[in-house]
Amino acid sequence: MRRDGLHGNRSRRTGKGRLLLRTALGLLAVAVVALPFTVAWQYDALRRTVAAQAAPPASAGAGAGADAKAAPAGSAPVVLAYHDIGPDGRSRYTVSLKNFDAQLRALRDAGYRTLSTEEFTDFLRSGRAPGPRTVYLTFDDGTHGLWTHADPVLAKYGMKAAAYLITGQVGTHRPYYLSWAEIERMARSGRWDFQAHTHLSHERAAVDAAGHERSAFTNRLWRADEGRVETSGEYRRRIAADLGRSVRDLVAHDLPRPRLFAYPFSERLDESNLGADDAEALRSLLRKRFAATLTNSAARPLPAGPRAAAAGQVQRLEITRDTTPAGLLRELARWAPVAPKDADRPLSRQAHWETTGDTGPAGPGVLTGDSRPPAGTDYVSADYRPLATADWTHYRLRAGADGLHGTSNSVGITVRAGSEHPVALSVGRNTASLTSGGPQGTGERRTCRLEPSATHRITVSVTPRQVRMSVDGDSCPAVRAGRWRVAEGAGGFSLGVRNDGPEQRWPRFTSLKVE
Structure with a gap:
């Protein structure tokens, strides 16, 4: 009887163990199946979270x-x-x-x-x-x-x-x-x-x-x-x-x-x-x-x-x-955009110029001869307020230049600067030229002979359809626009001075007026 009782107790314990094992396995299976859904739910909840906002700081004084x-x-x-x-x-x-x-x-x-x-x-x-x-x-x-x-x-x-x-x-x-x-x-x-x-x-x-x-x-x-x-x-x-x-x-x-x-x-x-x-x-x-x-x-x-x-x-x-x-x-x-009429005494406004290229500080001082260009440099240029003048379409520049010697140096003016259709002007002692730029190298070049002189007076007129230049009152051939939208040729101007001769004889701008 006792042996039978022990056997019965063992059977009951074994049955309970199997039941617990089956339960544990069942719970594990449920957990495995549910895991991706749980992770997805938590991820979705995270994506839908709305955090608390911080209070804005108290204003201190009148600011700037x-x-x-x-x-x-x-x-x-x-x-x-x-x-x-x-x-x-x-x-x-x-x-x-x-x-x-x-x-x-x-x-x-x-x-x-x-x-x-x-x-x-x-x-x-x-x-x-x-x-x-x-x-x-x-x-x-x-x-x-x-x-x-x-x-x-x-x-x-x-x-x-x-x-x-x-x-x-x-x-x-x-x-x-x-x-x-x-x-x-x-x-x-x-x-x-x-x-x-x-x-x-x-x-x-x-x-x-x-x-x-x-x-x-x-x-x-x-x-x-x-x-x-x-x-x-x-x-x-x-x-x-x-x-x-x-x-x-x-x-x-x-x-x-x-x-x-x-x-x-x-x-x-x-x-x-x-x-x-x-x-x-x-x-x-x-x-x-x-x-x-x-x-x-x-x-x-x-x-x-x-x-x-x-x-x-x-x-x-x-x-x-x-x-x-x-x-x-x-x-x-x-x-902030400015109109050409608001370009007051540009050569006297150091902060209004931005150097182009890797020539160091250029500004109006180098352009006017008040400071020397960096050593080893043969060309220096600077843009006049390129952001403020980006949409200029009608303007006239009147400039004076001196220090022009032979063919080794010249002054340059680029109008419609930074646009897809700039026009570069170069004035030396004996000659002047206009060269238009455009996409894929399209463009044209115009030249004119000058009365030899170390000093010249330059006038450049810019409209959406053409750029005209005169030197000392004599007109040079104009560069006319192609069939492109007016805005594509809009832009202000830059100035440059060049000296590629053995002598350090730099030309300079003596005056500049924008109309």
């Missing part, structure tokens, strides 16, 4: 009041390029909350109004200025600081901004990027609109066998498994798919179709490994989808205006951690 009063009233908006707002002092692209607040306060005190993307694109299309003092605030990448820090400050000052999203990164690497839920709330506020900054092409990747990395958007990538660079067709299909996905992502989240696109890293096409055909194909893909593109690093100065609208690309003023409110207003003054 004196600079605000001095800021000119430009007739075209200036586009400001921000990246992130927050406490991270490690990156030069993160503006502190305190500094951002002070910048917006300085803009408000100077009478600036912020534009929506719709207002800005309306300006590009019509050319009608939206007001005397306007800025278009843009933020690249879609970082979390836009919701937590920037939005409350915008609300404080009643301003608007546009966020350029890398749509494939939204909700990832939290809390670095915004979530779609935060984007939805920002859109509902009326302070924000959202534009395109690629889907997942905002990254650097290898472009050759050596592993050199460049922007994946503006370069054909290296295919390591095949030991080659991707073909033109592969590149174009990849970029078209990325742009399409970026647009679809925004529309799928009930946001308006994007009107503008910001280049990743603001890399220029002339610095990529794209050939001319691929670069044009990229521009064509962008033109089909967007009204214009934005960059912080254009090969030619293209602030918002008719020339930028004609080119379909607008240059932005980049704001970094070190940009002070007063510095911001000074930059806005530098970008």
Whole structure:
């Protein structure tokens, strides 16, 4: 009986053990099956997270009041390029909350109004200025600081901004990027609109066998498994798919179709490994989808205006951690368009000149002979306010030059500077010439003989259809425009002095007047 009882106890214990084992295995199976769904739920919850916003800082004093009063009233908006707002002092692209607040306060005190993307694109299309003092605030990448820090400050000052999203990164690497839920709330506020900054092409990747990395958007990538660079067709299909996905992502989240696109890293096409055909194909893909593109690093100065609208690309003023409110207003003054009649005594305004090339400081001092050009240099030139004069189409220059000796030196004037159709003038002791430039080296050259003299008086008249030059009252042949839009030939002017002879005898400009 006892043996039977022990056997029965063992049987019951064995049965319980098997039941516990089956239960444990069942729970494990459920957990394994549920794991992907749990992870997906947690990931989705993370993407839908809405973080608490930081309170905007209390305003301290009147900000950059004196600079605000001095800021000119430009007739075209200036586009400001921000990246992130927050406490991270490690990156030069993160503006502190305190500094951002002070910048917006300085803009408000100077009478600036912020534009929506719709207002800005309306300006590009019509050319009608939206007001005397306007800025278009843009933020690249879609970082979390836009919701937590920037939005409350915008609300404080009643301003608007546009966020350029890398749509494939939204909700990832939290809390670095915004979530779609935060984007939805920002859109509902009326302070924000959202534009395109690629889907997942905002990254650097290898472009050759050596592993050199460049922007994946503006370069054909290296295919390591095949030991080659991707073909033109592969590149174009990849970029078209990325742009399409970026647009679809925004529309799928009930946001308006994007009107503008910001280049990743603001890399220029002339610095990529794209050939001319691929670069044009990229521009064509962008033109089909967007009204214009934005960059912080254009090969030619293209602030918002008719020339930028004609080119379909607008240059932005980049704001970094070190940009002070007063510095911001000074930059806005530098970008503000001026009329030819407002170019007062240009040779006496050192700050209005920007050196071209790698010749060190040029400014009016080198052009007027008040300072010596750098050693080993045979040519020095400088642009006059290239951003402020980008849309000039009608103007006249009157200049005086002396110190012209033989054929070894000359003075130069380039009009329509920085445009697709510049005209370069060169005046020496015995001869003068006009040389027009254009795409793919198109252009023409006109020359005329001069009465030999070390001193000449030069007059240059610029209109959309022709450039005329006279020296000492005698006309030289004119250079006439081709069949291109007026805006494509708009631009201000630059001056240069050349001395390529063995003697250090530099010519100089003795006078300059703009009419």
